[in-house]
Amino acid sequence: MTDSVTVRRQKIRKDHTRKRFVFFLLATAVFLIVVCFARQFCPYDPNAQVFSVLEPPSVRHPAGTDRFGRDMLSRILIGLRTSVLSTLVLVAIITAAGTVIGVLCGHLGGAADALMMRAADVCLAFPGLVLALAIAALLNGGLQNAVFALAVVGWPKYARLARSQTLALESADFIAAARLSGDSSVQLVVRHILPNIAGPILVTAVLDIGTMMMELAGLSFLGLGAMPPTAELGSMMSSGRSMLQTYPWVILGPGIAIFAAVALFLLLGDSVRDVLDPRTGR
Numbered sequence: 001m002t003d004s005v006t007v008r009r010q011k012i013r014k015d016h017t018r019k020r021f022v023f024f025l026l027a028t029a030v031f032l033i034v035v036c037f038a039r040q041f042c043p044y045d046p047n048a049q050v051f052s053v054l055e056p057p058s059v060r061h062p063a064g065t066d067r068f069g070r071d072m073l074s075r076i077l078i079g080l081r082t083s084v085l086s087t088l089v090l091v092a093i094i095t096a097a098g099t100v101i102g103v104l105c106g107h108l109g110g111a112a113d114a115l116m117m118r119a120a121d122v123c124l125a126f127p128g129l130v131l132a133l134a135i136a137a138l139l140n141g142g143l144q145n146a147v148f149a150l151a152v153v154g155w156p157k158y159a160r161l162a163r164s165q166t167l168a169l170e171s172a173d174f175i176a177a178a179r180l181s182g183d184s185s186v187q188l189v190v191r192h193i194l195p196n197i198a199g200p201i202l203v204t205a206v207l208d209i210g211t212m213m214m215e216l217a218g219l220s221f222l223g224l225g226a227m228p229p230t231a232e233l234g235s236m237m238s239s240g241r242s243m244l245q246t247y248p249w250v251i252l253g254p255g256i257a258i259f260a261a262v263a264l265f266l267l268l269g270d271s272v273r274d275v276l277d278p279r280t281g282r
Contacts, residue, residue: 021271028268031261038081042074046231054247064249066240072249076257078231082143084261086232087213090147090154095205097151098158103189103197105159106166117163120156128153129215136224143232146225150215154208161204165197199276207269210262217258233258 034041044051048070055065063072105113123131135149169175169192178192219225220234221241228235233254240250 017271017274021275024264024268024271028264031264032084034077035081035084038077042071042077044071044074046070046074046078047229054243054250056247057249063253064247066236066250067243067247072253075231075236076233076253079233079236079254080257080261082226082230082232083213083217083234083258086143086147087209087216090150090212090216091205091209093147093151094154094208095158095201098155099162099194099197099201101155102159102162102164103166103193106163106170107185107189107193113163116159120159123153123156126153129218132215132219133222133224136219141219141224141227143220143226143230146216146219149219149224150212154212158201158204161200162197165200166193169193169196203269203273203276206272207266209265209269213258213262213265 049068051061051065051069051071053065053067053069055061055069057064061071061073063076066072066075101116105116131153132146132149135152136146139145139149175188175192178188183191216225217232217234217237220232221238223235223238226232226235228239236254237251237258240247240254243250
């Protein structure tokens with residue numbers, strides 16, 4: 001009786017985990033569609049300075065206007081597109097670069113492994129955002145330079161994760177059998193190592209989207225990211241920070257947009273982790 005109740009509870013938990021994953025996956029897909037076609041959803045030209053300045057939220061301007069008379073809702077939508085797409089490119093870069101470096105170091109070893117891991121240690125020895133600030137400042141800011149700066153400090157985590165997973169697999173029986181069957185190093189990596197380490201790396205990447213979005217917005221907020229008149233959520237919050245008490249919608253709109261996007265990606269990451277966890281997802 002006790003065993004049947006336990007099995008039933010496990011089945012209910014698995015079903016709930018899968019439904020939660022599907023829900024957040026669909027929600028994220030809809031969100032990305034809106035982001036990609038943000039221009040079509042904008043009620044006005046985001047750069048048109050033709051409206052009354054600092055107009056409060058109304059039916060005509062649901063998010064109000066900024067100090068230049070631009071529609072805030074249109075700029076928030078375009079800012080979301082800029083922030084999200086830049087973050088996705090950033091996460092793709094650090095995931096791919098870190099995974100390739102980590103797998104090669106773990107599989108080949110030798111002097112290259114020692115050199116790359118010492119380089120990763122140097123990057124990890126500094127607070128990530130502080131190092132990114134220094135790099136972005138040296139490059140005179142800009143959105144592309146901000147992405148590059150965060151990529152420099154972001155790849156070591158993936159390299160260490162991929163390397164540790166690869167080293168754990170190197171002693172596995174199926175890897176030894178693949179070597180005996182004549183598989184080359186490239187075949188071992190592509191057919192056996194990468195598929196078996198993809199789960200932890202995928203979970204880390206999805207959870208990193210929200211974190212990287214906040215850090216990219218932070219660099220823009222400090223003037224080291226997107227430059228005016230480019231609509232980007234961090235720079236929009238920076239331009240309105242002095243008006244928080246008098247015209248709060250100028251900074252609250254972009255802030256709510258960042259919060260909603262980060263929360264969605266974090267919830268998606270949690271659901272992906274639960275689905276890939278053998279204790280709950282299978």
